[in-house]
Amino acid sequence: MDTSYRVAELATQFQLRLHGDGAVRITGVNTLAKATPSQVAFIASASYLPQLAATRAGAVVLDAGHLAACPRPALVAANPHAAFARIAALFEHAAPVVPGIHASAVIAASAEVDATASVGPGCVVGERVRIGAGVVLGPHCILGDDCSVGAGTRLVARVTLVTRVHLGARVLIHPGAVLGADGFGLAFERDHWLKVPQLGGVRVGDDCEIGANTTIDRGALEDTVLEEDVRLDNLIQIAHNVHIGAHTAMAGCAAVAGSARIGRYCMIGGNAGVLGHLELADRVTITAKSLVTHSIREPGEYSSGVPLQDNRHWRRNAARFKHLDEFARRLSAIEKDRNNE
Amino acid sequence: MDTSYRVAELATQFQLRLHGDGAVRITGVNTLAKATPSQVAFIASASYLPQLAATRAGAVVLDAGHLAACPRPALVAANPHAAFARIAALFEHAAPVVPGIHASAVIAASAEVDATASVGPGCVVGERVRIGAGVVLGPHCILGDDCSVGAGTRLVARVTLVTRVHLGARVLIHPGAVLGADGFGLAFERDHWLKVPQLGGVRVGDDCEIGANTTIDRGALEDTVLEEDVRLDNLIQIAHNVHIGAHTAMAGCAAVAGSARIGRYCMIGGNAGVLGHLELADRVTITAKSLVTHSIREPGEYSSGVPLQDNRHWRRNAARFKHLDEFARRLSAIEKDRNNE
């Protein structure tokens, strides 16, 4: 029952231009370097041209510009990465989902679980939770009171929705993610901290993906919001009342502080941070490990940080950083002097 | 059975000075911008004066300095944020806690669980664990051998105490937190790593709060310690043998390396780091993403990092950083030359 497709069938199905032998049977995908004659590969960028020249792949998905360099059957795509993703999906064999509620799951009396949903072992579902059609709750998911899960959404395993978390359709959440925990709201009173109640929730739009062990706190008064198609990698922290625009993607270990508002189509690099109450326009890119300390009104790429060096040279330069203001004054003094000469 | 209070009642209960109509019925709290005439709002800082001018709130909690600008009934407070937190708490409706041990929980024979405690579905409680009065263990909490949990402490869900973790009273721990895992202790032996046994525990004082997916390792020989009222946000890493003074707060993704000692009333910004074996005095503030590389003996605010710029300008400046030591020498050479002229 192995799946296989002729190259010509792939061309037709995904509207790609076939170049070369379309009769080859394809049973999977692989890298240019490792693909066998029954696997499809793709070339992501010109840096892989040596691997393209040597590939044994049954077909290569590529941009028209790389066609001449391809020694094997080719599938020409306007967007090779996307076309390859669609072909690869043909060979992704997920276990079939069996609707129903596992005997070990604990479901509150007032929860509504669609008959086509699958609720795995050890799941705990609270009061007034609504679970839509085709939803998959993998093992050990915990949904606190007053949450809702849209149709076709999948919580892979061990995802926790604390309370008042509302997920759209086709959302995918990876293990260990925690949505809807208390925002970090504290008021200082004389000599100790007083907890500020977190009365809001979390709203996640359709087609979002949330990585393993990522945390998204619920809002203090209003909701924390992810619009549709937001893509969060692992170990990301989204604080209370943050609002993230549609189609924005964040790499691992990024963090956004409370009430920040991120635009649409932004790209936040790994371990980058955004301070609280800031606003980022649409189509802003922040490079890895940068800290955003002021609002950004214009699309574009922004960065902070200093370059990596061997430790001996870095130490010397870093020590001088502490005198940068003094250097600037000394430089100005020399210039002023010279102008007066 | 909706809760409601007259504004005058709130004034009396929280010892606030009422200004304007005290008869208004209040059923909740909200932001200045969104509050209805039956909700209380508050003004946190002067930057919200435009929202204050336009608010429809039933009453506004504010500092006396903002009273003149308030178009609605006001509750004047010395500490508006704290007063608002106390009012908001009236409208936080947590599900009632039902004492008892869920049928699916697995409790070791030698564990002692107070009759007023609530142990949720799937909890696993090890040997010699003691669970105090009114404790709530939400679903799927795992308490390894020799842990203790003080009265009124709540583990929201899916919290793991590995072993020898001792929690004070009224501690709140959010889902995914792991306390008492092995510290990262390794000895290098010829050509490989040798694990160093982690024989200590973790002690957490009264009224601490620990965020989602935060990790606090147990000590190697002595305990890792949080004094009372320490507040940790999400995804924080506290290494073995760290000692954190009372009332210190840390924002998300902060990290403290082994055996560091943090004072009382410190504020550690998001994603800030403290290297191992350092000491921070009381009332030290570290701004976001800074790295503390030496002990700090004086209270005050400390920072590292460079400012965010658009990538094109940042690249130019960052490239020059690698020559900072050389620039300093060239600057000094010019000055010396000029002095000799």
Place this chain on the structure above:
Amino acid sequence: MDTSYRVAELATQFQLRLHGDGAVRITGVNTLAKATPSQVAFIASASYLPQLAATRAGAVVLDAGHLAACPRPALVAANPHAAFARIAALFEHAAPVVPGIHASAVIAASAEVDATASVGPGCVVGERVRIGAGVVLGPHCILGDDCSVGAGTRLVARVTLVTRVHLGARVLIHPGAVLGADGFGLAFERDHWLKVPQLGGVRVGDDCEIGANTTIDRGALEDTVLEEDVRLDNLIQIAHNVHIGAHTAMAGCAAVAGSARIGRYCMIGGNAGVLGHLELADRVTITAKSLVTHSIREPGEYSSGVPLQDNRHWRRNAARFKHLDEFARRLSAIEKDRNNE
């Protein structure tokens, strides 16, 4: 049934040179400052010489160079830290492991669990999983389809292996770790993100240790790989297709982006980052919070970042950073001018 050893027995067992009274009975280990006459301590570095002078320990593990300064019986070791680790292990009392599968565990029909393995409460084991001899799965571990766990490996509690994760022998994984979640693979298509299937797995070599809440994604086409004896602390992010060489250690909150290749015997500091597709040679050390933005071909220590200062001075210097390129030009202009004079 308390364990005790005479100092002379320890010397023999671990091939240490005894100096002083070997008859003392030892029942545990502790720090120099706190050790009682029936406990062994060790001196890690010369900075602890004051504690050595005052210690009451029953014996001190030390380097020959510190022998003269030791007032108590001594065990001279070539590698005191390693010798102490081995002695400490004698006093680590783990609960005995009881083979067998807990009644509440859910095991797929096609899974093979060795009769000597222990599977704890709430574990969920998927299809075609193989669990080797002496394996311990603590409470609530979830192993998805097609995983394997080598002999003597221990998953402390609440570890998730999503799918196609293969662990070697004697691996130790702490609570909350997630291995084998989808890599963060996205193709941008017109106006939205398209998910790229993640068809690879994760392979972890013998004797690796993986910290609490650390995440290791599975590969897109090939596997994500940790060779043997890799040591990862807590809250680390390893992206898809990363390859980590044997004996490399990473401190908490480090992150490695996709397809990076880290050498053997590397040391990655806390919260350091490595960008995608880079290569690091063997024996590279990266200091805490540094960002690796280019491949490193030579062993050695590398750093980025700027020093911590009090906020007032830091602000002045940081503001000047934005003009560093301009300063460099002005400095060159002065030099050129002077050469022309």
